[in-house]
Amino acid sequence: MSVVESKASPSGGRATVERLFPHRLATDPASASGGPESRSFVAIPSEANARLILPADPRLAAVALHRARRPVNRRSRVTTTAVSALLRLGAGRLLPGRIQADGTDSIETLLADVVRSPVRIGIFLGPPRANRKPVLQVLSPDGELLAIAKVGTNPLTARLATAEAEALRLLAAAPLRHTVVPTLLGLHTWHDLVVMVQSPLPIWEQGMRDDPALRRRAMLEIATSQGVTRLPWSDSEHRRAVDLTIERITEPVVAGLIRRGADHVLESARQVDLGAWHGDLTAWNLACAGDQVLVWDWERFSTGVPVGFDLLHHHFLPSLKGEPSARAGAGAALLDDSPGLLRGVVDDPEDARTVALLYLLEIGGRFAVDGQARTGTAGGDVVEWLRPVIDLLDRRKATHG
Structure with a gap:
């Protein structure tokens, strides 16, 4: 059950x-x-x-x-x-x-x-x-x-x-x-x-005031709030957490996509900075107040995740609420946008794309384990937006070796 x-x-x-x-x-x-x-x-x-x-x-x-x-x-x-x-x-x-x-x-x-x-x-x-x-x-x-x-x-x-x-x-x-x-x-x-x-x-x-610079400072403060360590992703607890998530997914297609994505990261042998994230830091879970940000709904908070996840989530999740044709390309667009979104946090563009891929695997695994597709939640069908990402990575690998 x-x-x-x-x-x-x-x-x-x-x-x-x-x-x-x-x-x-x-x-x-x-x-x-x-x-x-x-x-x-x-x-x-x-x-x-x-x-x-x-x-x-x-x-x-x-x-x-x-x-x-x-x-x-x-x-x-x-x-x-x-x-x-x-x-x-x-x-x-x-x-x-x-x-x-x-x-x-x-x-x-x-x-x-x-x-x-x-x-x-x-x-x-x-x-x-x-x-x-x-x-x-x-x-x-x-x-x-x-x-x-x-x-x-x-x-x-x-x-x-x-x-x-x-x-x-x-x-x-x-x-x-x-x-x-x-x-x-x-x-x-x-x-x-x-x-x-x-x-x-x-x-x-x-009110409805948004201060992107202040919001970004708060997100990075959350990321470093429990300390930061740098490790090869293959040796990290986050890698083991992804493996456990795959085991819990009952949909073979989704589990296969996340496994293929994880294999791409393992083959790259890249290191990542690991910190904390709020887990759902969207516009409806924060409010700017003077020189601080009020943040609520901490139920998805976790540690030992790649630094930058909150920055990516704030950008990505709204894209899942659009038309199905737009959702299908949202994941691939995040990979392309990640060097800019993570500028000053993850300096190497390939490292930024690795963090973005790991974020997509994280949120895809969450949606699948929670059963979001059965509720009709926009973006809950993980295959819709994750398959194009993994297929794109497979094609790039076949082209470049």
Whole structure:
């Protein structure tokens, strides 16, 4: 059984609430007692296809939506602000996806113990993907954001929540000047769920300003935060990690492509600088604030990887969200662009292309092991963009010997 096939993640608004409020769930809001432990939510856009599950209280709903995700463009920011204003005026009462729950011995009980204050929650689910999990905004009854909690609901998401807790512990001891990291408030097992709680960052308040130079400094600071070593890739732990990933991949074509890519690196006998990376440092996981960068979602943080992975990821991942014809050439384009993207970090162009190839093998292996293709995630079909890369390398090898 793969990591994504054991106990599935909640698939709808009601299923999610049932996992977080297991004591009793009223099927009809009108049948609820309305007592102090009663909780009422509204699922957006619908109960069956919920992306957000907000408190029905207009003021809390508006705050929860406002804090759910930092918009990365002006249109999404305007839309979020407008819908938040409508919710504050009570528009949530007109939506059909109403869910009533009993807060007795619920996830709120655990979170109140962690932050030592009464709490209410808003729930962010986002689009379907292999690593989809409830992300909770932990709010005071007055709407102050007290914490963020991530809930591991299956083996994959439980592992990611646990990994993020360990990453925050490591980073708390790192001498970071340009990078602001949440503080770990607790890691708990509650019923059959793993719950990781962290301090909130003032994400929304930073607006949409991007400072490429500052962002680059933060990425390189993360890369060196746990030290840097230089080794032949063939002797590195990263090489062994790639081998283990190949063994875990159940799709023979993907496993074969990654093995062929690794063989190209082994034949080149190149050395690489090994450090750390955030693992998913995209525009939606960071915000520039003065002379620092707020960075969240550390669940993919790891060490012993080639320096420069975060720089490549920030450039590459958006290219997977385009049309299929563009995605097919995205990997090969990254190889060509890598000397420029890694200038000042990896000086030799061939070394830069080696790092880019290792990055593509890393992200391809991650997508395959997590089962992203089954969720319909853009770019989740690894063969679509990795095969052209490996075929290109095979042709170059045949031509140049």
